[in-house]
Amino acid sequence: MKIRGFHYRTIWPSTDTAAVEIIDQTLLPHAFEVRRLSSVSEIAQAIKTMQVRGAPLIGATAAYGVALAMQESGDDDRLQQVGRILIATRPTAVNLRWAVERMTSRLQALPQAQRAEAAWREAAAICDEDVAANKALGEHGLAMLKAMHEKLGRPLNILTHCNAGWLATVDWGTALAPIYAAFDAGIPLHVWVDETRPRNQGASLTAWELGQHGVPHTVIADNAGGHLMQHGQVDVAIVGADRVTSTGDVCNKIGTYLKALAAHDNNVPFYAAVPSPTIDWTISDGRRDIPIEERGEEEVAWMNGRLEDGTLARVNIMPAGSKAANPAFDVTPARLVTGIITERGICGPLELERMFPKNA
Ligand code: MRU
Numbered sequence: 001m002k003i004r005g006f007h008y009r010t011i012w013p014s015t016d017t018a019a020v021e022i023i024d025q026t027l028l029p030h031a032f033e034v035r036r037l038s039s040v041s042e043i044a045q046a047i048k049t050m051q052v053r054g055a056p057l058i059g060a061t062a063a064y065g066v067a068l069a070m071q072e073s074g075d076d077d078r079l080q081q082v083g084r085i086l087i088a089t090r091p092t093a094v095n096l097r098w099a100v101e102r103m104t105s106r107l108q109a110l111p112q113a114q115r116a117e118a119a120w121r122e123a124a125a126i127c128d129e130d131v132a133a134n135k136a137l138g139e140h141g142l143a144m145l146k147a148m149h150e151k152l153g154r155p156l157n158i159l160t161h162c163n164a165g166w167l168a169t170v171d172w173g174t175a176l177a178p179i180y181a182a183f184d185a186g187i188p189l190h191v192w193v194d195e196t197r198p199r200n201q202g203a204s205l206t207a208w209e210l211g212q213h214g215v216p217h218t219v220i221a222d223n224a225g226g227h228l229m230q231h232g233q234v235d236v237a238i239v240g241a242d243r244v245t246s247t248g249d250v251c252n253k254i255g256t257y258l259k260a261l262a263a264h265d266n267n268v269p270f271y272a273a274v275p276s277p278t279i280d281w282t283i284s285d286g287r288r289d290i291p292i293e294e295r296g297e298e299e300v301a302w303m304n305g306r307l308e309d310g311t312l313a314r315v316n317i318m319p320a321g322s323k324a325a326n327p328a329f330d331v332t333p334a335r336l337v338t339g340i341i342t343e344r345g346i347c348g349p350l351e352l353e354r355m356f357p358k359n360a
Helices: 040-048 055-072 076-087 094-108 112-152 176-184 201-213 222-230 256-265 349-355
Strands: 011-013 020-023 034-037 156-160 189-194 217-220 236-239 243-245 250-253 270-273 302-306 312-316 329-332 339-342 345-347
Touching: 011 055, 011 112, 020 055, 034 040, 034 055, 040 055, 040 076, 055 076, 055 094, 055 112, 076 094, 094 112, 112 156, 112 176, 112 236, 112 270, 112 339, 112 345, 156 176, 156 222, 176 189, 176 201, 189 201, 189 222, 201 217, 217 222, 222 256, 236 250, 236 256, 250 256, 256 270, 256 329, 339 349, 345 349
Parallel strands: 156 189, 156 236, 189 217, 236 270, 270 339
Antiparallel strands: 011 020, 020 034, 243 250, 250 329, 302 312, 339 345
């Protein structure tokens, strides 16, 4: 996508191919800075601290982590060790495990001397495939939004949660891909952006990237969505996902489940936009089997922002001595999901195995 007229992906190899470069998402929307990552430990740290985040981007970054490691040593023990280090950085988004396993199995089949070069090629292929999948699911989502607009005969109000835009992927985004496609096709629309406490990915990242693209949007407190749905001000909710079970349970940023409940109660269609590497074919019960990342108390207790005089600041919002809990994701059961938007088309949550017969 474009920032001030320049096309960016969220990750790319440096011109000397000794490193990768990323946009540091911890600084947005207040500063746009590119960081160079030149070792596995820097890659692991960038994923843990959420300089890069969003399920597809975490997977792509980990793939480049394997490539950087292979430049130092292509031996089998190192390959296994690096895989373990990277998979341990964040437990919920299955794209991370998917990307590391794909890199490992492709590289293990090659002589060690060929692994470094092959790893860079494979990581680049993972990135290109992510862009293609998101573009394709955006086109399927566009058809759905177009039909909805023709039926309603007025501008669409779409609600989204967290950041599932191009910043969360290599390009295009997942939940925002249909929105960008519809906006570019001239369909009048407006996006309700959940702020998404505690880290505010909606207010900081989704609002920023929609603004860069010129898409009309309004940031709302997380608790406002149900009220807006009761008053007919949301036509459809579209979210991304960190992991979807083979049976269509959708694990996404904490608070997604509450939005799905409110959508169900108000007959608002609720969609998850998901490239296929986000589907975990090995599990069928999301609430039981998806590991939910528990993040630090400080993310709840402290907020980052800009003071009136323009300086960046971090402020505490809790009384000393109070504890905070911070589960980072929740699971929306398939029964609350209207449809899953994938690169192959849109299907009901229970139809994923039909849509992807070879993977199931
Ligand atoms: O903790 P984050 O910011 O990595 O969580 C991101 C989300 O929950 C996104 O909605 C999800 O990864 C889908 S992104 C295409």
